[in-house]
Amino acid sequence: MPPTLGFVTNPLDRQSTERDAVPMSALKSDPRTRAVLIAGEIPILAEGDPATALLPLDALLRAGELKEEAYLGLLDGAPVIAALAAPEAAAAFGEGTGFRAQDLRSLAMQSALPPGELGILAETKALLHWHDRHRFCANCGAPTAPGAGGFRRECAGCGAQHFPRTDPVVIMLIAHGDRILLGRQARFPPGMFSCLAGFVEPGETIEDAVRRETFEEAGVRVGAVRYATCQPWPFPMSLMIGCIGEALTDTLVVDAQELEEVRWVPRDEVVLMMERRHPEGITGPNPIAIAHHLVRLWLAASQSEM
C-alpha cells in the first residue's frame, strides 16, 4: 500500500462483540477515553504538531448538544468514542481555540493526520452519516433509537433492527494492450481523469459489476477481471473494490449523463499524467484514491513486462 492511499489503515480494536455491554456513561467517565468529533460532515482536530483527531473528552462540551454517540473500540488499550454535532458547531472550534474544523478529503490530500487517524475518521464519518440519515424505521416509519454502542438502530414500533450500511462499489482499471481507459465526470477538478466506477447491484458479482459498468459508461466489453485491492471511501459510506480488467473491444460509446469524456490513454501518456507533465495539462487520479493506486499497479506490472 502506498502511504498516500487514504482511509485504508484503521488501528482500532473494534471490540465488536462487547458493544452491547459497555455503557456510554462508563466510557465518558474513563480518563483515558478520547473522542472523535464530526460537526455535520466536518472533522474537528486539536491543533498541535502533529494535529490529532483524538480529542480529550472536554472538547465535546464546546460542541453543544450531540446528535449521536458511538463506541468505536480501543486504541492502544484506551477507549475511543465517536460523536456527531450539528454543522453549526464547527464555529466553536475556530481560530484561537486550539482546535480547527477541516473536511476529510483535504485532510487526506494534505496528509495532515497520521494514516491511522484518517482510517478512524473514515469509520466515524460513515457510521455517523448513516445514523443521521436513518433516524426512522424503514419498515414502519416510527422513530428509532441507537443500540449496540451505536452500531445498530432499534425500532420500538415493529421490533426491526437496522445495521450500518456499507455500499460495495467497483472501481476498475480497464486495459487494452498498452492503453488504459480513463474518464472524467463533470464534477472532477479540471483536467483530472480517473478510473470508471459504479455501485454493485442486487444479485450481482463484483466481476459482473465491473463488466456492466464499463459497458454502460464507455461501451467497452470486458473479459477477465481480477481483484486488486480495496479502500473504505466515506463519501458517504462506500467500500471501493479495486479491480483490473481486460478489454475485449476498444470502440467507445460514452454515456454522456455520467461522463464528460472517456479516452484510451497510451502508457507513455499515462506516465506523463501521473507525473503531472502531460502536454495537455491532464492528470491522473488523486494519490489518496484507490484509482491512483490501480494505475500505479498497472504501470509497475506493464513495466516488468517490457
Add this chain to the structure above:
Amino acid sequence: MPPTLGFVTNPLDRQSTERDAVPMSALKSDPRTRAVLIAGEIPILAEGDPATALLPLDALLRAGELKEEAYLGLLDGAPVIAALAAPEAAAAFGEGTGFRAQDLRSLAMQSALPPGELGILAETKALLHWHDRHRFCANCGAPTAPGAGGFRRECAGCGAQHFPRTDPVVIMLIAHGDRILLGRQARFPPGMFSCLAGFVEPGETIEDAVRRETFEEAGVRVGAVRYATCQPWPFPMSLMIGCIGEALTDTLVVDAQELEEVRWVPRDEVVLMMERRHPEGITGPNPIAIAHHLVRLWLAASQSEM
C-alpha cells in the same frame, strides 16, 4: 466456477440506464415480457421439463394484488419484470395448477433450474426483500414510493432517494500449514462445518474484516489475505466476498455466542468431509455455497504443492 455454485450466473442485460424511461404498463403490454414472481420469500415456478422461473404475464393474475414490481432488464432481447406477492399467494400455485412454489435454497441445492435462472431469482429476491422492508423513509419516516423501474424508492416528504442495499460479507478459508479452520453454527444441519464469515463494518477493508472476524470468532490471528471469488447470497441481500487467509497463530478461543464448535481440520480429514466419508459423520459446506468452493480451491492448491 463449479456448476453447483449458486447465484453467480446472471444473464440479464440490466438496462440500468434505461430504467427511468420504461413504464411498467408498456412492459406489461409487450407479449415477449416474462415475469419472475416471489410470494413472500418463495419463488413461483412454471412446471415443465425443465421447470422455469420465467413466467408468462398472465400467471401474475393468480397472485392477487402485487405488492411491488420492478424492471429487471432484457433476457435475449425480451423484457423481464419482477413481482412481489403476499406470502399467502403461494397457495394459488399448488398442485394441478401447472405451477409450484419452492424456496430458493432448495432450488439451488437441487439444481432444479438453469444456473442463469437461479441468478435472476437471487437478484429478484434481494431487490424485492429490500422494497418490502423499506417502505418508509429512513430520513423522515414518511411513506416512500418506488422509482427507476423499482431500483429506487423516493420520499415525497423530504425528497430523499433510497437505493437497494447490498451488504458486503467476508467469508474466509483460514489455513495454517496443512490444516484449515472450520466452524459450525448451532443453526447448521447436523455435522456440517463451514468457513467463518461476517459483515464488513463501516470504514473497514475486506482484508481487515477477515482478520477481525477470525480473531473474534476463533481467537486466531491472520496475516496475508487474498481475494478468491465472490457470490451474491440473497438471504436476504448479501454479497459474499470469498478470501483465503494465512493464520499466524493456532490457539482457538471460540466465541460461543456465534459458534457451537471450531476446529483445525487436517487436509486428509477435509477430503473425507467433502466426500462425506468422515468417520465422525461431519461434512463440509454445501456445494451451492462459496465456502464449498473455497475449500475446493484450497484442496486443489495444496494438492499441487504436494
